[in-house]
Amino acid sequence: MARSRVFRVLHCTNHLRFECIKNIIAVIGKTNSRPAKWRYPVPVSRFDYRTIRQLLLFAVVCEEGSFRRAATRLNISQPPLTAQIDELENRLRVRLLERSPRGVKLTSTGLAFLPEVQKFISQAEQLDRSLKQIRGGQRGIVTIGAVTEAMLEWVPACIARVRAEHPLIAVYTKSIDSVEIEEAVANNEVSFAIGYCGSSVKAGLQSFCLRLEKPVVLFSETHPLAKVDTITWDDLKQESWVFTPRTISPNYFDALYGLCKENGFTPDIRYEMGSVMQQIAFVCCGQGTALIPESFVKWIPKAAIAKPIQNTRATLALTAVWNPAVHSVHRDTVLQALGVAV
Template sequence: MTVEVRQARYFIAVAEELHFGRAADRLSMSQPPLSQAILQLERQLGTTLLNRSSRSVLLTEAGSLFLEQCRLLVGASERAQETAQMASSGTIGTLRIGAVTSAFSEVLPEILARFRATRPLVELRVQEIDSHYGRDALGRRELDVAVIRHSETGRRLISVPLRRDHFVVAMPKDHPLAQGKGPVSLSEFREDSWVWLPRQISPDYHDELVAACRQVGFSPEAQHYANSINSQLAMVKCGLGVTLAPESSVRQQPDDLVWRQIKERADLVELSIVSRAEAKEPLVEHFILCASPDV
């Protein structure tokens, strides 16, 4: 048989008061139903839990041991209820976050700091992703929220804009244009060797690079390949070629990296917080709220 939490509460009250009348008052019920409930419990268990007389109520040995287990049962029930309420309010739980590389050095540190300060009991699981994977992972429910370069999300996903960025061209120190000042035309680099990011690494980012070059009339000659923006810039500093990179990422590099703004408009797609369009979980809503500087 299974002892219900209600039965355990009844027995605890009687066992602690050792008086059915006081126990009934404590439970805000009348005495006869309480007495019947304890008798029914003893029948279910097949043992006597209380020795009753006209003058006293005493626990049997079985009753004393059963009391300990009843307290554990009620305690577990109360903890389960508390856990459910905390999860519903977004004060505990696990939040799975995916973010593109540039977010880790820009917007994400402040958001995570605000989130940890206000939700210290929440477990954060963070991974580096590209934008394409982030959208797919949200659809597969492998992520709860993604900080990615926003493109068309469709009806299943919604996005909250964070900022826009711009491409700049990074080049080795000995490049002919390295000593100049002011913006340069991207077309001046049509004959250069390029450090590139393969499309399978990040389709969205790759396509943005290609589009920026094609709008000024050339397709870059990719001779060297990197697996991340930081690797791209490191290879440029080694003198292997030139590349386009987000200005925000370039500004995070040491002073020995040479870069110039470009004349042509070359906006990166907006960096956004993307989540599923269905009813939001409290933790996701709070993460989005933490992106506001007013939090």
Template sequence: MTTIDFRLIRQLWMFLAVAEEQHFGRAAQRLNMSQPPLTEQIQVLEQSLKMSLFERSRRGTKLSPAGAAILPAVRQFAEQVERLERVVREVAAGQSGVLQVGAITSAMLDTVPELQHELRRQYPHLTVFVREIDSVEAIPALEAGELDVAFVRLDGPVGNGIESIPLAEDRLAVAVPRDHPLAELSRVRLRSLADVPLVMSARQVSPAYFDFLTAICRSNGFAPRVLHEVRSVTSQIAYVGCGQGVALVPASMRKLASENVVIRPLKERVMVVTAALAWNANRHNPMVDAVVSWANGVAGKVRTKG
């Protein structure tokens, strides 16, 4: 079993302060310590890593190439430590539990607030941490235990203990610039998008969703001309507003459209899963059970509407 090197953790924290302040004196003030011990600890860190982390001159301190290379990983490490400290404080303060939630942007706008309202009502001492993710990040994070539940675009079985419930579906529509000829139509045929550049949600963000939309286009006789691949529906609408093509989006996203973008329904009835709850059944958590119970109720309402 490897022993945690707390001295290294402290030294990395010091390295981050100096890297961000670009000055040993200011970094020492930020860390509530004097400068000589800070300088000494950075030197010890450099010796243990066998690399120079900073270039020092009369004009100040700047990162060396090696220091710049490790900075992103150290920054990510510091964020994880801060998250751990926050959870520990919440639990120590008497909170009854912590729930780590990941969600795509559209789910953060619609589904997650509804869940939080219900959880606050039933479990007033529960602490819920929400972070934005891409759909493709959900499964690895659930498997690793970094997330308890995820609200993503997911359709069909995943395996490895990951289970899911479709929570919301919506009719597919098209977002077009207000001055585009298609904006004059009350409904748009999919086939009419054959020669129009499209702004699509990136395949690397949500492979199943990208492949579904591509298959829909092909079934209507054309291969989509993808001009841009972006990370979210909100980005799709923003690109459309900048005249960068049109986008296939859920009809409910009309509430996000700016004044220069209109959402027109398709003539074809194509339904898409806009949010699904995913969780790891191999990791037992009573709070996850509560979320799944809530989700089953929401899914039942969706089926009733359908």
């Protein structure tokens, strides 16, 4: 099957984007077809580059949960696909998938291995973008890791300014949870990141508070307190709450939970949602009450009502985090567009 046809199919995946590395695979294919007289100008490792394609196929099989469905998606027959995965397992000397008449499922080894495959695909995607930008004359590549809250306001404004003032810098965004920021920055997976990290970050990293704000309380429009002009913390003690889990944003959770404790109650958390926008959606459906950053008031639909809380201090710090040990003029230029002093 033609290689371009394979990647048109791979491009349709919802979760794993393989179109980005077709140029890499093309290079590998040409390398494998070189005449015997051709030699690498430098020593190469013993890595078998067929593994790259097999990793892609493995990811599709994992996503589909079936060799048959994966083969259909890839528009190839099942036996060659199965053979490729068998060869991958033999080469790696591990069993990645358990086969059964009902499909496949990951072994414990496969579960541990899949995130590394996904990381590889993400890195390959970044490489492909970089190559395209270099060919197009846009030589500066900056990747911002950002929480959803930052992607709604700070990142779009930053990208617009950079495009206007520094057209040779290309800015990309990667969705990230606050809890992942320090590791992602330290490992150079992103140029810098924006999230709720507080003022204290791990040694070697640097941070800058972009905004410190108060929370507001969000009620559904049918809630009795939605029509009350003045809200106090005492009014909120009996509420059922929609929070974001501490596992994805410890500082954000601790700030809001701490305010409740300071004001004499432990919040009854009924639901935990992955983002502020999901909190808002649940409140709109009458599923509980939420504390959200006051800057989100502009995005609240009619089905919900936001109210300030008396005697509330600003505790929610949206922070930019970067690694000063990594020298990058382009990164610093983008940070300055955010108002960060570097």
